[in-house]
Amino acid sequence: MKGWMTRFKAVMALTVMALILSGCGEPFLSTLQPRGEGAAMLLELIILSTVIMLFVFVVVMAIYIYVIIKFRQKKGQEDFIPKQTEGSHALETLWTVIPIILLLILAVPTVQYTFAFADVNTPEVSEEGEELDQIWIDVTGKQYWWHFEYEGLDVTTSQEIYIPTDRRVYLSMISDDVIHSFWVPSIQGKMDVNPTGNRNEMWLQADEEGVYWGKCAELCGPSHSLMDFKVIAVSPGEFEEWVEDMQGVTGEEEPETATAQAGQEIYEENCLSCHAVGSSPNKVGPNLTNFADRDKLAGVFDMTEENLFEWIDTKGEEMKPGNLMVDAPYDLNEEEINQVIEYLMTLSPSDVTPESADNGVYIDSDLSDLFPEEEEDADEESEEDDEVDEDEETDEETDENDEE
Numbered sequence: 001m002k003g004w005m006t007r008f009k010a011v012m013a014l015t016v017m018a019l020i021l022s023g024c025g026e027p028f029l030s031t032l033q034p035r036g037e038g039a040a041m042l043l044e045l046i047i048l049s050t051v052i053m054l055f056v057f058v059v060v061m062a063i064y065i066y067v068i069i070k071f072r073q074k075k076g077q078e079d080f081i082p083k084q085t086e087g088s089h090a091l092e093t094l095w096t097v098i099p100i101i102l103l104l105i106l107a108v109p110t111v112q113y114t115f116a117f118a119d120v121n122t123p124e125v126s127e128e129g130e131e132l133d134q135i136w137i138d139v140t141g142k143q144y145w146w147h148f149e150y151e152g153l154d155v156t157t158s159q160e161i162y163i164p165t166d167r168r169v170y171l172s173m174i175s176d177d178v179i180h181s182f183w184v185p186s187i188q189g190k191m192d193v194n195p196t197g198n199r200n201e202m203w204l205q206a207d208e209e210g211v212y213w214g215k216c217a218e219l220c221g222p223s224h225s226l227m228d229f230k231v232i233a234v235s236p237g238e239f240e241e242w243v244e245d246m247q248g249v250t251g252e253e254e255p256e257t258a259t260a261q262a263g264q265e266i267y268e269e270n271c272l273s274c275h276a277v278g279s280s281p282n283k284v285g286p287n288l289t290n291f292a293d294r295d296k297l298a299g300v301f302d303m304t305e306e307n308l309f310e311w312i313d314t315k316g317e318e319m320k321p322g323n324l325m326v327d328a329p330y331d332l333n334e335e336e337i338n339q340v341i342e343y344l345m346t347l348s349p350s351d352v353t354p355e356s357a358d359n360g361v362y363i364d365s366d367l368s369d370l371f372p373e374e375e376e377d378a379d380e381e382s383e384e385d386d387e388v389d390e391d392e393e394t395d396e397e398t399d400e401n402d403e404e
């Protein structure tokens with residue numbers, strides 16, 4: 001009876017583990033399905049080390065089983081002492097040299113790739129052979145979100161970085177508080193960000209357009225596991241368009257509807273001290289220039305009206321425990337929060353959004369959730385492109401309704 005229970009528990013544990021691990025197979029979040037040069041190199045190393053380990057395992061097991069069978073004590077041999085081989089020079093040399101050779105096979109590409117990952121000085125050349133500008137992004141890790149500034153481009157954003165697919169993009173990385181680690185499994189390995197003033201540098205390169213999920217890979221506080229971000233790889237043309245759209249935002253734009261205008265005033269009074277719109281230096285809270293173009297709230301929650309309301313109402317206290325917005329002194333009523341939401345939803349400077357990059361691998365939340373009076377079925381069933389259009393229409397319709 002007891003044995004049966006133990007076995008049952010073991011099977012259950014394995015099932016649960018398989019379910020959890022199957023989450024790691026998401027193509028936009030998997031080291032095993034690389035979508036960039038860096039991740040492809042890492043996968044080579046993973047395969048190489050796994051093959052070497054399997055080889056050692058198989059050889060050792062084969063010898064072991066052979067020896068157990070061959071040299072078993074046979075009947076009538078109870079007093080027989082086999083030939084003693086300790087101190088055999090031949091054997092000692094053999095099992096010292098073989099591991100050294102295996103480690104060398106592993107070490108050569110590992111060291112080579114380590115240098116390749118650290119190389120941030122190779123000029124970027126287009127397919128036609130002309131030299132491309134190096135794009136550098138200043139990355140700052142913060143509890144529990146990421147701040148991004150495009151050097152020389154006058155573009156600031158947070159939670160999501162856009163990169164073009166035609167070149168490597170270089171990151172200069174630091175932390176404002178504790179050590180975090182920047183990890184986009186499907187396109188590159190991890191890099192720690194340190195608070196001590198030394199910047200770590202790395203590059204990102206994506207083979208194809210797509211939304212690639214990033215994780216903080218260093219335990220950094222109670223909401224560490226919620227410190228998600230996205231790398232959005234778009235075509236070079238779309239990237240340029242995005243940069244121009246972002247550069248066009250000053251933060252002083254007046255929204256069209258009265259509700260959103262009221263929301264903007266509330267925002268300027270209560271939120272601007274921590275959140276910027278338009279290019280800005282690093283602030284306490286995320287830059288919101290293209291907030292409404294984002295696919296996730298605070299990097300990780302679905303962009304739904306309920307989530308956004310709860311976030312502003314509770315300052316994210318339960319959603320992201322330990323987050324620094326809880327220090328905000330404001331006290332808004334329901335109407336004011338809705339006005340702010342309406343304003344935040346106008347922060348949509350670009351047609352280049354996660355949807356534009358979606359290659360069918362990563363399709364997730366849907367901004368039209370924010371406006372539930374529209375039939376949801378139609379939205380959910382339709383294609384990605386349609387969804388974007390519908391969101392815009394819904395946006396306008398809601399604005400009109402509010403004005404009446």
Ligand code: HEC
Nearest residue numbers: 143144145270271274284285286297298323324325327328
């Ligand atoms: C004390 C500074 C502070 C104030 C004031 C503040 N926030 Fe925040 N806010 C933060 C921080 C810090 C975060 C990031 C939390 C996290 O993800 O860990 C944040 C996150 C957010 C997010 C999610 C952003 C994203 O990138 O998805 C929204 C939306 C937001 N705040 C709205 C507001 C609004 C609206 C107000 C004013 C009513 C406001 N905040 C006032 C600090 C502040």
Ligand SMILES: [Cu+2]
Nearest residue numbers: 180216220227
């Ligand atoms: Cu972190």
